[in-house]
Amino acid sequence: MPTATIDLPASYEALELTHIKLSHYPVGAPAVTPVVLISLNRPEKNNAFTPQMADSLTQVFNLFHIDRRVKAVVLTGAGRMFCAGSDLEIGFGDGGGRAADFRDIGGRVALAMHRCHKPTIVALQGSAVGVGMTMTLPAAVRICHEKSKYGFVFTRRGLTIESCASYFLPRLVGFSKAMHLITTGGVYPPQNKYFGDLFSEVLPDAAQVLPRALELAQDVAENVSPLASSMSRALMWEGPRSPEEAHLLESRVFHHMVGQGDYKEGVGSFLEKRKARFETDPREDCPTDFPWWPETKISLEPSASKGTSSKL
Incomplete structure (x- = not known):
């Protein structure tokens, strides 16, 4: 069955997107x-x-997923805040229609980030609440500002958590801390014990956050195998239920990696004391049984238009 093709842009900066902006790094680079x-x-x-921001973010993460030129992604916010949560002046509709046909827009972004083979590093240069926090949970790294405040405020707005947070948050901070954060809906400084190790780094100056995230992303892009990174994250997020099953799965994936060019290049560059040049593509060079977990379909089922027959 033929698959759809997507044209990759010569420059991401030239894409016309709503409510987000894309930039190449280092700054001034003419191509991707x-x-x-x-x-x-x-x-x-x-x-x-x-919703327009969600559409734009989903689109670009899907592009990064298939673009072998991109090795790492940094997500930040313009201005003094990272994200004030959902725009409540727009709201979420009136609750009409079938619940089975509803997909929360934050969840679409979180899944696009989670499924992207390229790691995301989030630079929370200012405060973030609500979906401004939940959409960052699938990221590989979160760096923030020590004087900003962060919180999962849904219950204070009469809402439940979204953006797949019920899956990601307890696994990142533990069930007890996640329960406190969600039950209280409180907003706290990043050093608060309830966040656990959610933030990899907490920096004293807001102006330090984005440069540090870009520095880390550049290091990953230059020195880490995209295939090894993607498969290692998948092993943790989509791992088995017991140590024995983990051993069998890790052994299969490890055996596959030993046969790939990135392993030979990684060892060779170390022995020759030079920078590695990793060339594998996570989409093309992953193990034959990837994904090794049963994938849940989230697409909406098509329905017939009113007045048309459902008979073939």
Whole structure:
């Protein structure tokens, strides 16, 4: 069965996107760089989340997933806040229609980030609440500002958590801490014990956050095998239920990796004391049984238009 093809852009900076901005890094590069920066771009609204922003983010993560030129992604916000949560002036509709036909827009973004083979590093240069926090949970790394505040405020707005947070948050901070964060809906500084190790680094100056995230992304892009990184993250997120099953799965994946060019290049560059040049593509060079977990279909089932027959 033929698959759809997507045209990759010569420059991500030339894409016309709503409520986000893309930049190559290093700055000024005319073509696509291994590190691409996404900026939530509604500073006048504190980068409040919108359906259009969700569409733009989903689109670019799907592009990064298939673009072998991109090795790492940095996500930040324009202005003083990272994201003030959903734009409540727009809201979420009136609850009409079938619940089975509803897909929360934050969840679409979280899944696109989670499924992307390229790691995301989030630079929370300012405060973030609600979906501004939940959409960052699938990222590989979160770096933040020590004087900003962060929180999962859904229960204070009469809402439940979304963006797949019920899956990611307890696994990142533990069930007890996640229960406290969600039950209280409180907003806290990043050093608060309830966040656990959610933030990899907490920096004293907001101006330090994005440069540090870009520095880390550049290091990953230059020195880490995209295939090894993607498969290692998948082993942790989509791992088996017991140590014995983990051993069998890890052994299969490890055996596959030993036969790949990145293993030979990684060892060779170490022995020859030079920088590695990794060439594998996670989409093309992954193990034959990838994904090794049963994938859940999230697409909506098509329905017939009113007035048309459902008979063939």
